[in-house]
Amino acid sequence: MVRDPNPEKIAPFGASTIAASAADVARRCDVVIVAVFSEEQVRGVFTSADGLLDGARPGLVVITVSTVGVPLIEELQRLAGPAGITLLDGGVTGGRDSAREGRLVAMIGGPKAAVDRVRPVLDAFTTLVVHAGPSGAGIRAKLARQLITYSAYYAAQCASEIAARAGVDLDTLAQAIRMSDSQTGGPATQQLARRTADRETREHQAAACLKDIGAARDLAASLGIDLPLADLVLAHVDDITSRSR
Numbered sequence: 001m002v003r004d005p006n007p008e009k010i011a012p013f014g015a016s017t018i019a020a021s022a023a024d025v026a027r028r029c030d031v032v033i034v035a036v037f038s039e040e041q042v043r044g045v046f047t048s049a050d051g052l053l054d055g056a057r058p059g060l061v062v063i064t065v066s067t068v069g070v071p072l073i074e075e076l077q078r079l080a081g082p083a084g085i086t087l088l089d090g091g092v093t094g095g096r097d098s099a100r101e102g103r104l105v106a107m108i109g110g111p112k113a114a115v116d117r118v119r120p121v122l123d124a125f126t127t128l129v130v131h132a133g134p135s136g137a138g139i140r141a142k143l144a145r146q147l148i149t150y151s152a153y154y155a156a157q158c159a160s161e162i163a164a165r166a167g168v169d170l171d172t173l174a175q176a177i178r179m180s181d182s183q184t185g186g187p188a189t190q191q192l193a194r195r196t197a198d199r200e201t202r203e204h205q206a207a208a209c210l211k212d213i214g215a216a217r218d219l220a221a222s223l224g225i226d227l228p229l230a231d232l233v234l235a236h237v238d239d240i241t242s243r244s245r
Contacts, residue, residue, distance in 0.1 A: 001025050022048075023055030026062075031121045034064045042066050046076055058084035061118050063108070064139075065090040067146060073109075073139050086114045089135060091142020092126070093149075103127045107145070109138030148188045158229050162216070165223045191240070206241040210234065 003019040004010045010018055019025045022045050025032055032052065034045050042064060046052045052062060062085050064073070073089045080087040088110035098104050102125045108115050115131045122129045132141045163173055184190055194205070217230035233240070 001029050021050035021055075022046075022052045023050040026052045026055030026060055027057070030060065031118050032060065032062045033121070034062060034066060036066050038066075039068045039072050042068055042072060042076075046079060052085070053079060053083050056080075056083040056085050059086075060084060061086045061088065061114055063088045063090050063118060063122075065092045065106070067091065067142055068139065070136055070139055070143075073136055077135055086111065087135070088114055088118065089138040091132075091138050091145065093142065093145050099125070106130070107132045107138050107141040109133055109140070110135050152187070155229060158220075158227060162220050162223060162225055162227070165225065166219065194241075197241075202241045206237050209237050209240060 001017055001019045001024070002010045002013050003022055003025050019028065034042060034052075036042055036045060044051065062080065064076070064087070073087075077087055088108050090109070091107045092099075092104045093107070094104040104126045105128045106122050106126045107130050108122070109132050111134075112131055115129070119129055132138045160170055160173075164170055181187075185193075194201075197205070213230050213233050217227050217234070220227040220230065
C-alpha cells in the first residue's frame with residue numbers, strides 16, 4: 001500500500017495499492033515506512049486527521065526513514081507507545097540511484113526483535129541493514145553520516161576550484177580519486193579505522209597533515225583562492241589524529 005498527497009507520484013502503483021490516507025495504510029498493513037522530506041511532514045503523517053495514529057493498532061511497526069532531528073523521534077516515540085505502535089527510527093544512505101535500484105544502506109534504531117521482524121521488508125530496498133542500537137540510534141547514525149557527506153561535498157568543491165585553476169583536468173582527478181577510494185574505502189572509513197592507531201602512527205599522520213594541507217593552502221593562495229577549510233583542518237590536526245576516547 002502507498003500513500004502520497006501528490007497523486008501523480010503514486011499513479012504508477014495502480015489503484016488497488018493506493019491508500020485513501022495514512023490511517024488507511026496503518027489499518028491494512030503490519031509494517032509502515034514513512035519516507036517524506038521535512039519534520040512537519042513526518043509529524044503530519046502521524047498526527048494529522050486520518051494520520052497513522054488514527055489507524056494504529058497493537059502490533060503495528062512504523063519505520064521512519066526521513067532525516068529529521070532527534071527531538072522529533074523522541075516526540076513520536078511518546079505518541080507511538082500508547083497507540084500500540086513499535087516505532088523504529090531509520091536512516092538510509094546511498095543516493096537516488098541506489099534507491100531506484102534497491103541498493104540502499106539502512107541504519108535502524110529500536111528493539112532488535114522488531115528490527116529482525118521487519119528485516120524482510122527492509123531487504124526489499126537495501127543491500128545492508130545494520131541495527132544501530134536502541135531507539136534514536138538510527139537517526140543519530142544518519143545525522144553523523146550526513147555531516148561526513150556534506151563536509152566532503154564542501155571539501156570536494158574547494159579542491160575542484162583549486163585543481164581547475166591550477167590546470168588539472170577534473171575528470172582525470174575524479175578517476176584517480178574513485179580508484180583510490182575503492183582501495184582504501186575513502187577518507188571517512190580510513191578515519192574511523194584509525195581510532196586505535198598507535199602513537200607513532202598518529203604522530204606520522206599529524207606531520208603529514210601539517211605538511212600536505214599547508215602546501216595545499218599555499219597553492220590556493222598562489223592562485224588567489226581563499227581556503228578557510230585548510231585553516232580549519234590545520235587548527236584541528238590534534239583532533240583528527242588523536243585516539244578515540
